[in-house]
Amino acid sequence: MSLREVVVVGGSIAALTAVETLRMEDFDGRITVLSDEELPPYTRVPLSKGVLAGRESADDVVLAPLADEVDLHLRTPATGLDLEAQTVLTPDGPVRYDGLVIATGARARRIGTPGQSERVLRSYEDGLRLRDDLRRVSSVLVVGGGFLGMEIASTARELGRDVTVVDLAPPLDRLLGTTVGRHVRAVAERAGVHIVLAHGGVRLLGEPTPTAVETPDGHRLEADLVISAVGDLPNAEWLAGSGVPLSGGIVVDERCRVSPYVVAAGDVTVMATDDGALARTPSWTNAVEQARAAVRSLLHGDDAPEYRPSRYFWTEQFGLDVKMVGPLDPQGQPAVLDGSLDAGSALLAWPDAATPRQVVAVNHHTPPAKLKRMLTGARRTQLPA
């Protein structure tokens, strides 16, 4: 069947890339984009940095606009899907498709009670609100020491605020491994950040605005502003009962397919990993690459290449530029390929220099494309351009 009408649900980088790929593949039918965002597609990457610091505004984060002929509907959430009738339901009425790309992304996970006005950072509006909050306070407590939490901590420190990060485990270890994690934490602590471990998690205290957390042993940490950076949840509830397979996200096959004429990409998806378990990969590069693969399989079916994630992650915080390729959480001590962490710039590989499974560059000017080529089996797992 030749597709005449493609509907893309979502309004961020995966949706944008899907549209881009449709055009690159010479799809000349109609493209409709349904986005629940206020803004046209923008990048969330600067939200924890330039936007939070007040240096960047909407103009700085909005991505290059879609072509005029693309029908973009903002503030239009998808509320349901009828696979049989090939129709997406919205508050404005049903939208029919021949081909559907689901890229509804994720939202911030919350740990507060319904009565609490919990501060999170996911959307541009969240960024503006936190920027204004930060101007009014002298102390900040960040719950969660992942990339996002530590980047928020970095910006808040840069603004001169008293900053504490609280997490279940040493921040960043499970992402960057213990060697790099320890290094980044040391730099953060030298910059004045207090890092507190709370085994068993914390409870937000204060209504409506949380101003403290309590650890399981009854210890209280207070701050003028408490920000939760405790992960994200896939926006898949609107598909409940639709027949789309859901298991902690939309389950996609090796070509990002969900059901006939339906593909999905980005933060909302789960895919089988090497060990067979289903996992999400909420990252910019995954959203981009998966959207490309999804559209190709929508257009070309089994002739499209299988999706092989390139697994590129990065974070910028406390003057450190950390770029990583390979699966997160490298184990054990790395081999040093160049420089040294103590000297401020290093290129590290796990498990050894001869057969790297992961490579991390810390303030080291090796382009990510080159890092990817260093990985063992890179040629085998590379996506065709």
Added chain:
Amino acid sequence: MQVHADRDKCEGHGLCADVAPEVFELDDDAVVVVLHEQVPSALERKAEAGARVCPVAALRVST
């Protein structure tokens, strides 16, 4: 078509160059360089795609 690169914003992820190596390159400091002052018309679509994929929105296209 012209592409303006904000070299201060660029973080050297190189996704633009992955998409459109004919238009974008990273220099020795891993900062983006636009290879054409005027983008040839045959490369316009690729240049746009390369600009859109920048995670820090450092690339702007104008016609």
